[in-house]
Amino acid sequence: xxxxxxxxxxxxxxxxxxxxxxxxxxxxxxxxxxxxxxxxxxxxxxxxxxxxxxxxxxxxxxxxxxxxxxxxxxxxxxxxxxxxxxxxxxxxxxxxxxxxxxxxxxxxxxxxxxxxxxxxxxxxxxxxxxxxxxxxxxxxxxxxxxxxxxxxxxxxxxxxxxxxxxxxxxxxxxxxxxxxxxxxxxxxxxxxxxxxxxxxxxxxxxxxxxxxxxxxxxxxxxxxxxxxxxxxxxx
Amino acid sequence: xxxxxxxxxxxxxxxxxxxxxxxxxxxxxxxxxxxxxxxxxxxxxxxxxxxxxxxxxxxxxxxxxxxxxxxxxxx
Numbered sequence: 418x419x420x421x422x423x424x425x426x427x428x429x430x431x432x433x434x435x436x437x438x439x440x441x442x443x444x445x446x447x448x449x450x451x452x453x454x455x456x457x458x459x460x461x462x463x464x465x466x467x468x469x470x471x472x473x474x475x476x477x478x479x480x481x482x483x484x485x486x487x488x489x490x491x492x493x494x495x496x497x498x499x500x501x502x503x504x505x506x507x508x509x510x511x512x513x514x515x516x517x518x519x520x521x522x523x524x525x526x527x528x529x530x531x532x533x534x535x536x537x538x539x540x541x542x543x544x545x546x547x548x549x550x551x552x553x554x555x556x557x558x559x560x561x562x563x564x565x566x567x568x569x570x571x572x573x574x575x576x577x578x579x580x581x582x583x584x585x586x587x588x589x590x591x592x593x594x595x596x597x598x599x600x601x602x603x604x605x606x607x608x609x610x611x612x613x614x615x616x617x618x619x620x621x622x623x624x625x626x627x628x629x630x631x632x633x634x635x636x637x638x639x640x641x642x643x644x645x646x647x648x649x650x651x652x
Numbered sequence: 653x654x655x656x657x658x659x660x661x662x663x664x665x666x667x668x669x670x671x672x673x674x675x676x677x678x679x680x681x682x683x684x685x686x687x688x689x690x691x692x693x694x695x696x697x698x699x700x701x702x703x704x705x706x707x708x709x710x711x712x713x714x715x716x717x718x719x720x721x722x723x724x725x726x727x
Contacts, residue, residue: 424716425715425716428716432720432723454657454667463663464662464663465662465664466666469666469667470673511685512681514679519673522670522674526666526673527666530663542661631682632685635685635686636688638689639692642692643692649699649700650699652703
């Protein structure tokens, strides 16, 4: 099955699609920003400060999703000995890291008007900071190790170890008494968020997902060209 | 109307700084990634140009190399 996804076969698609994804991202982001900043209602308790949710929550979701994917792909590269998995993980990590930083910074900005503090060593916030450290270690390991085999091993171990933190982040608000509010959106039960806020949140999440796809494709193409550059040296 | 959007009931500084930080991060990451990509494309094109006739023929036989070159000409 993996032969259909070999870099040589999919490069024609991955090299042409970024411009279309960029176009779609700009459209979705424009709609999302209009909804988030102008059309959506203010919260009865937090007033307009609630609008920070439209960047904070999607950024947190996507950074968690990307790290989970890194772990899954790392496991896949161990099991199937497929180097393309490592290339995909390496290309996914930068956008995951940036989304993690966005979630931390916007969370801190949101914390000041709602909790009265920029930072608290609270379970959710601390576990998100730990995730940022894992992302940092993952990206650093790719830079430090020149031997590709060793880099794949070390980064895979970091991703697999780091994914233990993902359920801790998810359930931290249930397991401990935290400043952070419990989840408002639950796939399995009723949401406590009104549709007028849920729709802009979903649009912004779609925009952020498109942006991470765009960065992933550009990084993936860069990595493939790097491989081909080395191939030309060997000719 | 515009004043209301800017002030956000007194939370404008927080809301706008959160959105600005996000958008600046996006723009920075996008251009940094684009710069890396075009650098690699240019390096590939210059290496390809320095190959002899026989090696060029071998390299051209791979679809992916032709694809990279066609994208490089658009950079």
